[in-house]
Amino acid sequence: MKKINVVEKVLKANDTIAQENRRRMTVAGYLAINLMSAPGSGKTTLLEKTLPVLAPEYESVVLVGDLQTTRDAERLGDLAAEVTQINTGRGCHLEAQQVAEALNGLKLERGGFLFIENVGNMVCPAAFDLGEHLRVVLLSVPEGDDKVAKYPTLFQGADAILLTKVDLRGVLDFDMARVRDDLARINTRARLLEISSRSGDGMNQWFDWLREQHASRTAAGG
């Protein structure tokens, strides 16, 4: 019982900070997107392909969560206005306080997108609101078509679900109907997009979804 109380207190403190993060970003005209997935689903590659396309229209700022290394931040360094690496050590997810501290070090003057690349993990990140406006969950074809049923909490909270690496569908068995069936039971609200950062398939739909969301959700506009 005591253990549960501790966890609940941690989550409540986290949510209070998350609300303030969200308020700050809304006021500054940034649409904050929390990218979540298993390791290797393609979060960083997605951002590598997305940031240059958005650049003429929006400023993008990126926070990258990893246990160790600054590899992802280095990959994205030249593509965004600012990139901040958050190393969690042994932590399996980002927390709102870490995002709040990162925001303190950013200018956030021009409005645009704030992408938060969470730690690669299908369990822990789902429980922690970071102050994002939208949750985007990636599932790559090589991970298999059973993952929605096995990690429902992650997919339940998603505003968009990106099925990534769809260029590998010809090489690997992947039953899209199974994914749709599992999603129909837990989340009919999320936009489902089938994309490949490598082949470019579906990427324009992703960019358009970002533009639509930015237009409709930020007070300051694009």
Add this chain to the structure above:
Amino acid sequence: MKKINVVEKVLKANDTIAQENRRRMTVAGYLAINLMSAPGSGKTTLLEKTLPVLAPEYESVVLVGDLQTTRDAERLGDLAAEVTQINTGRGCHLEAQQVAEALNGLKLERGGFLFIENVGNMVCPAAFDLGEHLRVVLLSVPEGDDKVAKYPTLFQGADAILLTKVDLRGVLDFDMARVRDDLARINTRARLLEISSRSGDGMNQWFDWLREQHASRTAAGG
């Protein structure tokens, strides 16, 4: 500070139970193997291919950890002497107590292998000894060649590292030298095997490694 104390106490209690699990399995002549990886690296498929090969020589018992569903246990049901699904709910890893309870429900009379398929996660499972004799970590080619550096704790504790889905190396960029370099910094002890459950590449080396380990580590023999 209090939070750290709670975590340490949990780990200490876990380790005491893990020691007892290990003792029980050693006495019964079972070599216990904790399989850990990100979701979708191929743990279940590996077992699907491994269990029939071992069957003429050893009894195999399997414990499967998942947040929800019994899908993996169903896939393995006909291939092992006994399969027990452990659903962790929102828990991102198995704990020794869950394994102890599962062991209570098993016969464990003939000796052989006990495979524990952990929850798909590259962070949390590494901190929890389940009472295994050996830790086997899977990394699939589609996850990318940067994962050893990004999740060092998992790879540090491995007795064997299986690079899986190597049949996709022709389709995807994957720098094996990078993986070897990263491993050389943190774990030079582990056996590194390159395998594909689909093509069969390297599988015989994996089976041989299991046989060697069984012969050398269980008191009761094979």
